[in-house]
Amino acid sequence: MTTTPLDLWHHYGRARASSDRAVPLAFSWVWAQDTGPGAEILGDVTGLVVADLGAGAARHAAHLVTRHAPARVDAIDSSSTQHALARDLYGHLSPRLRTVHADTAEHLDGHPGSYDVLYSVFGSLDFSEPRRLLPAAARALRPGGLLVASTLGHYLGGAAAEVDVQHAEIPARTPDGDATTMPRWVLQETVWTKLLNEAGFTQISIDRLPPAASGPRSADTLILRAHRPS
Numbered sequence: 001m002t003t004t005p006l007d008l009w010h011h012y013g014r015a016r017a018s019s020d021r022a023v024p025l026a027f028s029w030v031w032a033q034d035t036g037p038g039a040e041i042l043g044d045v046t047g048l049v050v051a052d053l054g055a056g057a058a059r060h061a062a063h064l065v066t067r068h069a070p071a072r073v074d075a076i077d078s079s080s081t082q083h084a085l086a087r088d089l090y091g092h093l094s095p096r097l098r099t100v101h102a103d104t105a106e107h108l109d110g111h112p113g114s115y116d117v118l119y120s121v122f123g124s125l126d127f128s129e130p131r132r133l134l135p136a137a138a139r140a141l142r143p144g145g146l147l148v149a150s151t152l153g154h155y156l157g158g159a160a161a162e163v164d165v166q167h168a169e170i171p172a173r174t175p176d177g178d179a180t181t182m183p184r185w186v187l188q189e190t191v192w193t194k195l196l197n198e199a200g201f202t203q204i205s206i207d208r209l210p211p212a213a214s215g216p217r218s219a220d221t222l223i224l225r226a227h228r229p230s
Contacts, residue, residue: 054123
């Protein structure tokens with residue numbers, strides 16, 4: 001007998017969704033979502049098939065669809081609550097924005113060679129076993145395809161990122177509001193580079209962006225870029 005895992009993203013973004021239903025005017029990669037580079041990091045996505053890995057309420061995907069003319073953006077999320085939020089907020093952008101309720105790695109495994117660009121903004125790359133997700137991402141890209149992801153450069157509060165492929169258990173809440181934890185991977189640049197290389201990516205680069213302002217929950221952002229070989 002199997003049981004359905006608790007949706008630990010049940011509460012995330014729900015309050016904002018009740019008052020802010022707009023398509024975001026900007027696309028931001030950094031942790032604070034207040035500065036830094038935007039969608040130009042993805043290059044020209046006109047006419048391309050793109051996927052947002054761990055899309056949440058699909059705000060970044062909605063921005064791309066309305067302002068950058070991709071053929072389609074698949075907003076993938078394993079949370080039933082986040083998938084429902086995305087459909088409620090941006091279902092009117094279908095079929096160019098397609099909300100997908102699925103485990104990210106499983107979805108990518110089922111769609112080899114289907115995407116020109118994959119991206120993650122503190123999404124699946126942070127909350128999935130990278131030795132499972134990154135090879136699936138490489139296979140899902142077309143030859144020459146691009147993966148871009150932003151992730152934490154260190155733990156919130158300042159502790160250094162991990163020097164090996166291991167996760168931390170961070171606080172989370174069940175749908176009933178009970179305290180629990182979920183895994184999050186916060187890895188050093190050299191670890192991400194090794195993982196991307198082992199997954200078959202080339203042209204790997206990682207940039208570190210400091211926060212615009214310091215605070216107890218501020219953090220450096222790592223932006224990872226890598227290609228599937230042509």
